[in-house]
Amino acid sequence: MTKMRNIVVLGGGPCGLSAAWELSENGYDVTVLEKDSGVGGLCITHEYQGYRFDLGGHRFVSPNKGFVDRVCRMMGDELLTAERKSVILLNGKTFQYPLSARDLFAKIGFRTGIMAFFSFMKEAVIAVFLRKKEVSFYDWVTHRFGRILYDLFFGPYTEKVWGISPKLISSDWASQRIALLNLSDVCLRLSGLKEDTPRTYARTYFYPRKGIGQIFEVMAKVVRQNGGRIVTHADVSGVEVCGGTVKKIRYMHHGFLREIDCDGVISTMPLPDLIHALPEHLVRDILPDARGLRYRAIRFMNMLVGRSDISDNTWMYVAEKKYVMTRIQEPRRRSPFNAPDGKTSLMLEMPCDVNDDLWNYGDEELLARCLTDLCELGINVRDDVTGYFTSRVTHGYPVYSLDYRSHQGRLLNFLDQFDNLITCGRQGAFRYIFMDTAMEMGIAAARHIVSERHYEKGQIQDMRSGAGLLEKDFISVSR
Helix, strand or coil: CCCCCEEEEECCCHHHHHHHHHHHHCCCEEEEECCCCCCCHHHCEEEECCEEEECCCCCECCCCHHHHHHHHHHHHHHEEEEECCEEEEECCEEEEECCCHHHHHHHCCHHHHHHHHHHHHHHHHHHHHCCCCCCEHHHHHHHHHCHHHHHHHHHHHHHHHHCCCHHHEEHHHHHHHCCCCCHHHHHHHHHCCCCCCCHHHCCEEEEECCCCHHHHHHHHHHHHHCCCEEECCEEEEEEEEECCEEEEEEEEECCEEEEEECCEEEECCCHHHHHHHCCHHHHHHHHHHHHHCCEEEEEEEEEEECCCCCCCCCEEEECCCCCCCCEEECHHHCCHHHCCCCCEEEEEEEEECCCCHHHHCCHHHHHHHHHHHHHHCCCCCCCCEEEEEEEEEEEEEECCECCHHHHHHHHHHHHCCCCCEEECHHHHCCCCCCHHHHHHHHHHHHHHHHCCCCCCHHHHHCCCCCCCCCHHHHHHHCC
C-alpha cells in the first residue's frame, strides 16, 4: 500500500489538532479545516476585557505519563499545577464532591440517612439474587446507590443536563462518568481501605496560565512550524469518494466554495454531519441512524466580578430543577491569570437544546435570572458584576439515548468501507470523553496512518483513557 502523505483533518479541536501535531512531526503534509474562527473546539478560551473564560470546566490530567510529559515539554513554563475542590449545592446545604459518607449522612439528616441506607441495602440484595439487567442510567445508579440518593442527587442533575428522563438514557453514560461504584465504595475510600483515585475525581491537574485553549494555540503554532496548514472559517460541505477511497474535501470559506485533494482524512466533525457530507446516494439507507444521534447544546453566562474572590471551589454543582444552571465555576481557581489582579469572575453552564427557550433567551433577561438564582444559592454578586457576555455551543454532549449504540455502530460500520477515512473524537466517534482522551484518540488516528494500520479503527474509536494502549509509543517517539 502506498503511504499516504497529504492528510486533511476535519476539525481543529483537541482530537483534530493532536492528530495534525503527530502527523506534522512525522513529516506529513497536513491541512486542518476548522469551522470556527479559532482552534480548540470545545476547549477554546474566550478573552474579554482582561478576563478569560473556557467553554466549560476543562483540565489536563491523564494516567498516560508519556503523553503528559510530551504535552508538558510542548508547553514549557506555561502549565500551572492546580488542585480541584468541588461541591454540590442542594437544599441550602453544601456537600463534598466526590461523595463522602460522613459528610453525606451528617447533612441529609438522620431520617433521610436511615432511609438511604436501607434503600441501598435493598438494591444490594436485589443485585445479588435477581441480577437485573442495567439498561438505563436510572437502573445503573439505583442498583448502586439506592432510590433515595438517586432522587436526591443523581436523577435531578442528570435530567437537567440531558433534558430527558434518566430512564431514557443509556447506562453507558453512568458507567463511564460515575467512578464510585456504590455506597460501600464511598465508605471504603472514606476509611482509607481503598486509596486508588479514579480519573474523574483526580484532585491535582495541569492547567495553562491563559486558559485551557492555550494548549491548542501552542499546538497549532507547532503544526504550522512543521509546515502544516490550519484554515479557519472552513465549513465542510462535501466529501468526494471513488470506490472505497476519499479523494477530495469541499468546504465553504468566506463565501467561496473551495476543494482540496487528499490521500487520507481524519474527521472529528460530528458523526451525523460527516454522513450528510457524503454523496446522497451512498448514505440514503443510513440517514435514519444519522438522525437518531443527537447532541445537547450548552449556553454559558460569563460574568466579570469586581471583587477578589467568591469561594475556594473549582466547581459547584446545582442539581435542583428550579435553578437555570447545572454548574458554577470561578475561572481564577484554575489560574490566577484568568482575571485581572483583585478581580474574579463566574461562569455558569446551562445545558439546553438549539432554539429552545433557554437558547433563545435574551442576554439581559438571562443575566437577571442568573443573578436571582445565585442569590438564592447564597452567592450574591448582584452589585459586583461589572460586565458580562454569553456564549453557546451546539454540540456540547453526545446524548446517550437507549438506542444510541445501535445507531452509532451502523454509522461507524458504514464508514469502515473507506480505507483512508478515520472518524474519532467526542463528536466524530459520538463518545462522551474527556479532553485528554480526545487528544490521545487523535494521536492514535495519526499513528494508524504513519504506521499503516498500527491501530485498528475500532480501537481508536473505543478508547477511554488511552492508558496502556499508547503509553509505550508516546515514550518512544517523544522529542
